[in-house]
Amino acid sequence: MTKSFPFTKGHGTENDFVVLDDPDGALDLDATAVVALADRRAGVGADGVIRAVRTRRAGIDASADAPEWFMDYRNADGSIAEMCGNGVRVLAAHLRRAGHVDAERFEVLTRAGVRTVEILAGPSTEGGPWDVRVGMGASRSVHGARTVQIDGRVLDSTDVDMGNPHAVAFLPEDLALESIDLTRRPVLDPEPPDGANIELVSTRGDHHVAMRVHERGVGETRSCGTGVAAVAVAAALRAGDDSGAPWTVDVPGGRLQVSWDEDGQVLLAGPAQLVAEGTTLV
Secondary structure: OOOEEEEEEEEEOOEEEEEEEOOOOOOOOOHHHHHHHHOOOOOOOOOEEEEEEEHHHOOOOOOOOOOOEEEEEEEOOOOEOOOOHHHHHHHHHHHHHOOOOOOOEEEEEEOOEEEEEEEEEOOOOOOOOEEEEEEOOOOEEEEEEEEEEEOOEEEEEEEEEOOOEEEEEEOOOOOOHHHOOOOOOOEEEOOOOOOOEEEEEEEEEOOEEEEEEEEOOOEEEOOOHHHHHHHHHHHHHHHOOOOOOOEEEEEOOEEEEEEEOOOOOEEEEEEEEEEEEEEEEO
8 A cells, every 4th residue: 555655855966865754664665666766757766765764663683772763775776775875975964954863973874884974064055965974984895806898898897895896997098988888787797796886987186086887776877975985995096095185086966075084984075965855655
């Protein structure tokens, strides 16, 4: 049986989400409902769906000291994803605006573990962007584990685990980032058992790169927060840079900053904008 349910539409650098406000865990969200919500012609339209639910009501096995809120994240095709860097910033803005939390800094449980979010600034104008930083955890990377085939080229890639899998490939100078065809998924060889997000990267300057991404379960998106973090990790490794200095990463939907804390945790900072709210049938 369908029922009316409140939602918020938001995006982080144009990576967009439908956020379902379900603090008491009343919603039994399945893949069919997610696909319908994410449909850009027959639904609300989004790259993913986030259920904002209290951890104790989420129907998951969590420790006694787990954070109050859980990010139940689904890709547009209905598949479950471990983590979403842009999505968790949008969720943080939603939780603050809805009055569910009142702290500047708080934790959110994800399927990739606990993530700490920090509201750096609220909107300066009605409907304007929030500035949010999120601790993405430690990264794990392996260079040369597979290749990426794109536009007739075979490129070495770096596997980066940011709680979800990424394959990062840097383009040669004669292949423009803007010209590559991402309407179809690039081929990975060998193919990871659970797939991967694929990032293609061009250098723009000192500690500055640009990327496009083909997201697992979605296709090309305007941005990917975990992908941006993975690209910065791979770029620093490629440059032999262990200084911890910030990297700027441009995506089609905007710009994000990646840095590291003293413990080596990757930090992702950028805008989160809430653009609409209403009710939908779920």
